[in-house]
Amino acid sequence: MSILVDEAVNQSLVSSVKYTSKDFSSDQDVRWCPGCGDYSVLAQVQRILPELNYPKEKIVFISGIGCSSRFPYYMDTYGFHGIHGRATAIASGLKIARPDLMVWVATGDGDGLSIGGNHMIHVLRRNIDLNILLFNNQIYGLTKGQYSPTSESGKITKSSPVGSVDMPFNPASLALGSGGTFVARSLDRDPKHMQTIIKRAAEHKGTSFVEIYQNCNVFNDGAFFQFTEKETKSDSVVFLEHGKPLVFGKDGDKGIKLDGFSPTVVSLKDGSHSTNDLLIHNEKDSTLAFILANMTYNEEMPRPVGIFLAVDRPRYEDEMEKQIDSAISKRGKGQLDKLLNGGDTWVIQ
Amino acid sequence: MEKETRVLDEVTIRFAGDSGDGMQLTGGQFTNTSAAMGNDLSTLPDYPAEIRAPIGTTYGVSGFQIHFGATEINTPGDHCDILVAMNAASLKVNLRSLQENGIIIVNTDGFGDKNLKLAGYSQSPLADGSLTKYQLFQVDITKLTNLALADMNLPQKTIDKTKNFFALGMMYWMFNRTLDNTNQWIIDKFGKKPEMVEANSRVMKAGWNYAETTDVFAVKYDVKPAPLTPGKYRNINGNQAAALGLVAAAHQANLDLFLGTYPITPASDILHELATFKNFRVKTFQCEDEIAGITSAIGASFGGALAATTTSGPGLALKTEAMGLAVMVELPLVIINVQRGGPSTGLPTKTEQADLLQAIYGRNGESPIPVIAASTPSDCFTMAFEASRIALKYMTPVILLTDGYLGNGSEPWLLPQEKDLPSIAPKFRTNPENYLPYLRDDVTLSREWAIPGTIGLEHRIGGLEKQDKTGNINYEPENHDLMVKLRAAKVERIANDIPLAKVDGPESGDLLVVGWGGTYGTIKTAVERKLKEGKSVAHLHLKYINPLPKNVGEILSKYKYVLVPEINLGQLIKILREKFLIPAIGLNKVQGLPFRSIEIEEKIDSVLGGKL
Numbered sequence: 001m002s003i004l005v006d007e008a009v010n011q012s013l014v015s016s017v018k019y020t021s022k023d024f025s026s027d028q029d030v031r032w033c034p035g036c037g038d039y040s041v042l043a044q045v046q047r048i049l050p051e052l053n054y055p056k057e058k059i060v061f062i063s064g065i066g067c068s069s070r071f072p073y074y075m076d077t078y079g080f081h082g083i084h085g086r087a088t089a090i091a092s093g094l095k096i097a098r099p100d101l102m103v104w105v106a107t108g109d110g111d112g113l114s115i116g117g118n119h120m121i122h123v124l125r126r127n128i129d130l131n132i133l134l135f136n137n138q139i140y141g142l143t144k145g146q147y148s149p150t151s152e153s154g155k156i157t158k159s160s161p162v163g164s165v166d167m168p169f170n171p172a173s174l175a176l177g178s179g180g181t182f183v184a185r186s187l188d189r190d191p192k193h194m195q196t197i198i199k200r201a202a203e204h205k206g207t208s209f210v211e212i213y214q215n216c217n218v219f220n221d222g223a224f225f226q227f228t229e230k231e232t233k234s235d236s237v238v239f240l241e242h243g244k245p246l247v248f249g250k251d252g253d254k255g256i257k258l259d260g261f262s263p264t265v266v267s268l269k270d271g272s273h274s275t276n277d278l279l280i281h282n283e284k285d286s287t288l289a290f291i292l293a294n295m296t297y298n299e300e301m302p303r304p305v306g307i308f309l310a311v312d313r314p315r316y317e318d319e320m321e322k323q324i325d326s327a328i329s330k331r332g333k334g335q336l337d338k339l340l341n342g343g344d345t346w347v348i349q
Numbered sequence: 350m351e352k353e354t355r356v357l358d359e360v361t362i363r364f365a366g367d368s369g370d371g372m373q374l375t376g377g378q379f380t381n382t383s384a385a386m387g388n389d390l391s392t393l394p395d396y397p398a399e400i401r402a403p404i405g406t407t408y409g410v411s412g413f414q415i416h417f418g419a420t421e422i423n424t425p426g427d428h429c430d431i432l433v434a435m436n437a438a439s440l441k442v443n444l445r446s447l448q449e450n451g452i453i454i455v456n457t458d459g460f461g462d463k464n465l466k467l468a469g470y471s472q473s474p475l476a477d478g479s480l481t482k483y484q485l486f487q488v489d490i491t492k493l494t495n496l497a498l499a500d501m502n503l504p505q506k507t508i509d510k511t512k513n514f515f516a517l518g519m520m521y522w523m524f525n526r527t528l529d530n531t532n533q534w535i536i537d538k539f540g541k542k543p544e545m546v547e548a549n550s551r552v553m554k555a556g557w558n559y560a561e562t563t564d565v566f567a568v569k570y571d572v573k574p575a576p577l578t579p580g581k582y583r584n585i586n587g588n589q590a591a592a593l594g595l596v597a598a599a600h601q602a603n604l605d606l607f608l609g610t611y612p613i614t615p616a617s618d619i620l621h622e623l624a625t626f627k628n629f630r631v632k633t634f635q636c637e638d639e640i641a642g643i644t645s646a647i648g649a650s651f652g653g654a655l656a657a658t659t660t661s662g663p664g665l666a667l668k669t670e671a672m673g674l675a676v677m678v679e680l681p682l683v684i685i686n687v688q689r690g691g692p693s694t695g696l697p698t699k700t701e702q703a704d705l706l707q708a709i710y711g712r713n714g715e716s717p718i719p720v721i722a723a724s725t726p727s728d729c730f731t732m733a734f735e736a737s738r739i740a741l742k743y744m745t746p747v748i749l750l751t752d753g754y755l756g757n758g759s760e761p762w763l764l765p766q767e768k769d770l771p772s773i774a775p776k777f778r779t780n781p782e783n784y785l786p787y788l789r790d791d792v793t794l795s796r797e798w799a800i801p802g803t804i805g806l807e808h809r810i811g812g813l814e815k816q817d818k819t820g821n822i823n824y825e826p827e828n829h830d831l832m833v834k835l836r837a838a839k840v841e842r843i844a845n846d847i848p849l850a851k852v853d854g855p856e857s858g859d860l861l862v863v864g865w866g867g868t869y870g871t872i873k874t875a876v877e878r879k880l881k882e883g884k885s886v887a888h889l890h891l892k893y894i895n896p897l898p899k900n901v902g903e904i905l906s907k908y909k910y911v912l913v914p915e916i917n918l919g920q921l922i923k924i925l926r927e928k929f930l931i932p933a934i935g936l937n938k939v940q941g942l943p944f945r946s947i948e949i950e951e952k953i954d955s956v957l958g959g960k961l
Binding site: 057058073076081094320339340341 | 600671765
């Protein structure tokens with residue numbers, strides 16, 4: 001850090017203050033539509049932050065444009081409401097300049113995967129230590145209901161009156177394909193699960209990518225009800241837990257085993273298979289992560305939810321600091337007069 | 350035979366050859382030696398956009414022009430007096446820049462049938478009489494180089510790479526230059542390969558000896574040292590100078606420098622330069638695109654860095670929306686645009702001044718940004734420092750315009766010393782009491798910089814309209830009107846904080862030539878020549894364009910005519926006409942090339958002669 005920044009900021013990375021979730025609520029009125037899934041994400045983040053014991057003044061939330069991107073205004077931390085699609089780029093610059101900060105990104109399926117898709121893939125491959133919360137509601141909410149890059153093919157919206165002909169992104173696969181080191185999915189209507197995932201994301205060193213299925217009750221109501229509502233959830237969702245077999249269904253009556261590289265559903269009730277036959281989740285295995293993420297739009301498979309991958313890899317900002325330290329130890333701290341007088345010089349008498 | 354020596358005031362030499370012939374190196378060595386011998390000088394490289402164009406073709410020709418003299422030198426020269434052409438294609442491309450009766454030195458080996466065909470000559474220009482209006486010297490440089498190295502058992506490829514030193518040796522003889530500087534450079538460069546040191550040195554000396562002993566050249570020239578300000582100098586191009594200016598500014602601001610950027614010709618060299626300054630804690634972030642370049646810089650600025658982004662024309666267009674964000678969040682940011690030929694991809698390696706209106710006006714909404722421009726290669730240092738000073742003091746993005754001609758052109762630079770540079774350290778807000786993010790300083794109207802990590806100053810900023818003082822989101826009509834006016838007034842107040850404009854020449858008279866940016870040297874040369882002829886003409890060169898210095902209107906009113914030469918269709922002239930309601934006259938050329946002084950002189954004559 002520069003001398004001036006050093007003087008201005010708190011040096012500690014551990015908070016001496018005990019926070020409650022209220023400490024993270026700003027004085028601004030929350031203006032999302034009543035019933036919006038965004039409220040749940042806000043609540044879970046505010047609930048988890050006190051547990052992290054990180055100084056509040058060192059936490060920054062950065063967003064782009066869209067409903068979810070109003071998020072920073074509601075957090076009593078430093079915040080930056082950027083421009084459409086660029087939250088990850090703004091956050092990258094901030095984190096590289098200030099590795100001492102905990103930087104979060106609040107973005108959506110339009111902001112993060114459409115206009116901001118390029119920055120998203122590049123931040124993932126660089127593994128800058130950002131925590132990215134991607135609110136996926138499979139629709140453009142703020143512009144009032146056009147299909148998004150995660151909307152299902154055939155989606156009827158204002159801009160696709162006879163159905164969209166777009167193929168949707170699977171955000172988890174995209175993040176894995178971009179070299180993401182922490183890739184997870186959670187549900188707005190499962191607060192406990194979301195809290196666990198958000199905490200793990202915050203603790204992960206490197207880019208954390210968390211896709212959150214988030215209901216837009218105005219323009220895409222019920223898009224994820226199959227995965228979030230009691231009646232259908234257990235048969236439609238498989239929760240990924242490290243070291244545990246992939247079991248789902250009412251009373252755990254179904255499981256997933258690998259047939260070659262293809263996951264298949266087997267019954268644990270008819271005596272043909274036991275949990276010993278099932279695929280054991282390993283969040284350190286990137287091949288497995290790809291296989292599991294690819295189940296996403298396979299209608300014969302339950303929707304995978306949880307942490308697909310959590311692995312360590314050097315972080316961009318740390319590597320840059322190392323190069324700086326090494327340059328200083330080899331060449332000494334930069335001296336301006338020496339620099340200006342460098343190169344081939346001559347003297348005119 | 351004792352050869353005749355003629356004394357010259359100034360000379361322009363152009364070295365031209367194939368991309369692989371080492372002409373930039375040859376020109377660079379001639380430049381460094383001439384500088385060390387006390388000449389004033391100005392240089393301009395001219396290389397192809399293609400990276401490895403086919404050998405021997407006209408689009409693979411690389412050139413380097415140096416104008417040096419015993420007097421003050423302000424431009425790389427309108428025309429060259431001497432053209433060194435290593436092959437037929439380089440003669441073809443560069444002949445138009447040679448003076449009548451100028452000297453051509455050709456490597457005859459580069460004029461074989463294949464070379465002639467590739468260059469598009471149906472017969473050899475060396476034999477068909479087409480060069481009779483020049484002084485032609487034919488030397489088989491390739492053969493002589495081979496002979497010089499015959500006993501060294503070097504691979505042919507290595508020998509071929511040394512032939513540029515033969516040409517350099519001849520030119521050193523012709524201009525009475527010492528070989529010492531280049532010999533030292535060869536040792537520094539090839540110290541680990543003694544055979545390369547020997548080969549290059551020997552070929553250069555062979556060139557020198559050849560010129561000295563054969564009858565080919567009868568005359569040598571002497572160009573005496575120029576009366577330069579005493580002090581320590583180095584040769585510097587505009588891109589290097591801009592990079593050093595940013596490092597110096599960060600140093601004098603006690604901040605770390607962050608550069609977010611995407612490679613683009615001709616601005617990439619600023620990135621390359623800054624990437625080597627890691628021991629100054631400079632962080633260069635090569636982004637995925639131009640937009641990430643500027644937005645990452647805005648993020649770094651939010652965190653308390655001196656943040657910059659560098660680009661060229663089409664890249665500036667891509668940064669447009671983010672510049673508006675920087676205006677709205679009122680964070681310091683330096684944007685350097687090394688202008689090139691446009692629109693669109695345009696002429697990537699050629700120069701132009703056509704981004705001025707884009708820089709000043711090219712954003713949605715009322716989005717005022719200070720715009721300044723460098724006028725010479727070394728001035729890029731001063732103006733990059735100045736852009737940083739203004740950005741930090743006024744909490745605003747600042748656009749610095751340079752161009753390809755300044756970025757790649759070089760000149761001797763009287764080195765500044767750290768003690769002569771002012772401190773430009775900002776004051777971060779640290780006191781949480783009564784903090785409001787958009788409270789303004791009474792004098793500058795700038796808001797305070799409160800960076801993450803500061804206890805008790807947690808706040809949110811963004812691109813939505815702000816409420817005055819609190820910075821909360823606000824859409825009220827009166828508030829928006831107020832904020833639009835405050836942002837404009839803040840930029841206007843910078844006029845109180847910049848030097849008054851100064852005229853070169855008489856303070857009133859018939860004609861004032863007004864320029865900006867890279868045309869400085871050319872206009873200066875033209876106006877000085879006209880002054881010597883007794884014409885009533887003066888030169889005003891604007892380095893601050895938005896806002897303009899406070900005395901510009903007053904200056905303009907003191908001349909009968911105002912002439913505005915620009916390498917565009919008339920952009921500064923629009924601003925001068927609009928602000929000062931004067932019937933300024935334009936001189937516009939958009940060829941991807943700098944003006945020649947003669948073009949400006951002719952226009953001065955025609956305006957003064959009553960032909961507007």
